[in-house]
């Protein structure tokens with residue numbers, strides 16, 4: 583295995599004090615990083631997109647696992663440290679300086695790629711919803727392995743009837759499998775964030791036929807926008823939704839969080855113009 587200097591030394595040598603504005607909380611424990619890099623499965627010769635490599639802790643674990651890594655980092659202070667890492671793994675690391683929110687990863691690859699990232703909370707959630715919201719399915723990525731605040735991870739994997747169940751769970755589960763792969767204690771980070779973290783792993787599944795992502799999004803937005811209200815109230819503004827509830831035998835006095843992901847899929851199918859039964 584390539585001998586690399588300890589991450590703390592890399593950070594000290596390149597003056598990479600953690601920037602709060604960029605949401606920088608670094609991981610230094612190489613065993614933990616190797617365990618994270620193992621979550622997507624065997625990576626030998628697989629393409630991986632890492633977003634926010636920072637000083638390269640997770641990057642080196644992915645490279646050690648045999649991946650070919652493309653990394654997008656917007657903090658240019660990190661680029662020299664990443665260039666050194668690239669020298670230790672010749673031809674295996676491509677670094678792109680930029681804001682991941684403005685880059686379509688599909689344009690960077692001509693093969694399936696796993697996405698792995700430890701990102702600031704707001705950036706991670708925005709990218710996650712973007713990657714899951716495409717109308718075309720399956721997506722070009724083969725899996726997502728992303729660090730979130732534990733509370734957000736809970737919302738992603740929540741089941742019907744749980745307090746955390748809502749739009750994020752439906753987005754993550756209606757045509758994908760989502761699970762919490764690892765909990766990460768706040769003390770594992772430097773500096774430690776205020777809350778606990780968890781890594782979510784998502785793999786795409788076959789999409790249910792005849793359901794438009796846009797229709798499902800409109801439905802869940804209305805239903806969970808007023809989650810304490812009965813469906814007959816919250817869905818009033820969605821054309822055809824009350825008839826669809828009736829057609830599917832769903833009591834309109836129920837609240838959104840009591841429906842299952844499959845219920846929402848069936849409702850969305852009924853309201854999707856190009857397929858399924860038209861209401862009324």
Ligand SMILES: C[S@@+](CC[C@H](N)C(=O)[O-])C[C@H]1O[C@@H](n2cnc3c(N)ncnc32)[C@H](O)[C@@H]1O
Pocket residue numbers: 604605606607608609610633634635636637638639640641654655656657660680681682683700701702705
């Ligand atoms: C929480 S740190 C994680 C660093 C490293 N991957 C680790 O696990 O130790 C998040 C990293 O994402 C970078 N970052 C933040 N916003 C970004 C964005 N919009 N696009 C690309 N990188 C971003 C930060 O500069 C930082 O290096």
